[in-house]
Amino acid sequence: MNDYKRRALELLNTYIKNQGLVKHNLAAGALMKALAHYYGKDEEGDLWELAGLVHDLDWEMTQSEPERHTEPAAEILRSENFPPEVIEAVYRHNFHANHPAPETLMEKALYYTEEATGLIVAAALVLPSKKISDLTVDSVIKRFKERSFARGVDRGLLLEMEDKLGLKVEELIKIALPALQGIHEELGL
Numbered sequence: 001m002n003d004y005k006r007r008a009l010e011l012l013n014t015y016i017k018n019q020g021l022v023k024h025n026l027a028a029g030a031l032m033k034a035l036a037h038y039y040g041k042d043e044e045g046d047l048w049e050l051a052g053l054v055h056d057l058d059w060e061m062t063q064s065e066p067e068r069h070t071e072p073a074a075e076i077l078r079s080e081n082f083p084p085e086v087i088e089a090v091y092r093h094n095f096h097a098n099h100p101a102p103e104t105l106m107e108k109a110l111y112y113t114e115e116a117t118g119l120i121v122a123a124a125l126v127l128p129s130k131k132i133s134d135l136t137v138d139s140v141i142k143r144f145k146e147r148s149f150a151r152g153v154d155r156g157l158l159l160e161m162e163d164k165l166g167l168k169v170e171e172l173i174k175i176a177l178p179a180l181q182g183i184h185e186e187l188g189l
Contacts, residue, residue: 005046007080008053015057015076023187027117027180028052028110034179035109044106050082051089051110070094105165112161115154116169116176119143122150124189132181132189140173 008029016022032052036045058072074091089107092100093114102108123143124132143149144158158169180187 004050004082004086005053008050008082011054011057011076011080016060018060021056021059023121024114024117025053025056026183026186027121028055028114030179030183031113031117031176032106032110034175035113036106038175039105039109041105044085047083047085048106048109050086051106052114054082054086055090055093055110055114057090066094067097069097070099108164112157112164113167113172113176115157116172117180119150119153119158120173120176120180121187121189122153130189132177132184132187135177135181137170137173137177140177141170144169144173 012022012025016025029049029052033045033049036042036048041048054073054077055070056073057076058069061072062069070091070093074087077087077090085104085106089102089104089110092102092107093111095101095111102111120132120135120140123140124130124135126143126149127134144153144155147155158172161172162168180189
């Protein structure tokens with residue numbers, strides 16, 4: 001799996017110029033690996049991480065055509081012989097654009113939880129230290145409840161997560177925060 005991860009990082013740097021977006025993908029990868037552990041899927045943790053790492057691989061290519069988002073990424077990943085489960089999770093995370101809905105636990109986790117990474121990063125950036133290590137679960141939850149904070153974060157998706165994944169927002173933050181703190185250097189936080 002290390003070869004896939006190395007190739008995923010190369011692909012990110014090839015197809016994404018915006019370093020904030022690269023960092024979002026890194027954060028999603030760390031979160032997905034932590035979620036695999038949470039759900040007792042440790043043997044699939046590397047696959048889950050890969051799905052997070054490359055989920056927005058084509059964002060810059062498709063941002064003017066959001067209905068196409070994930071189609072080029074799936075093609076790129078197929079051409080690179082990535083595992084089918086990763087390709088499918090990436091493809092389905094834009095299911096509102098007439099793609100099939102997420103079905104597997106990994107697909108649902110990617111779709112419903114990636115928004116948490118943006119919330120956590122935004123919460124760190126407003127701290128005087130701008131260090132993710134200074135964040136607490138309570139401070140992130142407080143920011144989650146402030147509708148005017150990090151407006152780009154789809155809170156509705158995070159609230160739907162409870163029905164779809166049996167995971168409350170506070171539980172997700174308890175999983176996500178240490179995962180992102182573990183890659184603080186890569187995130188520049």
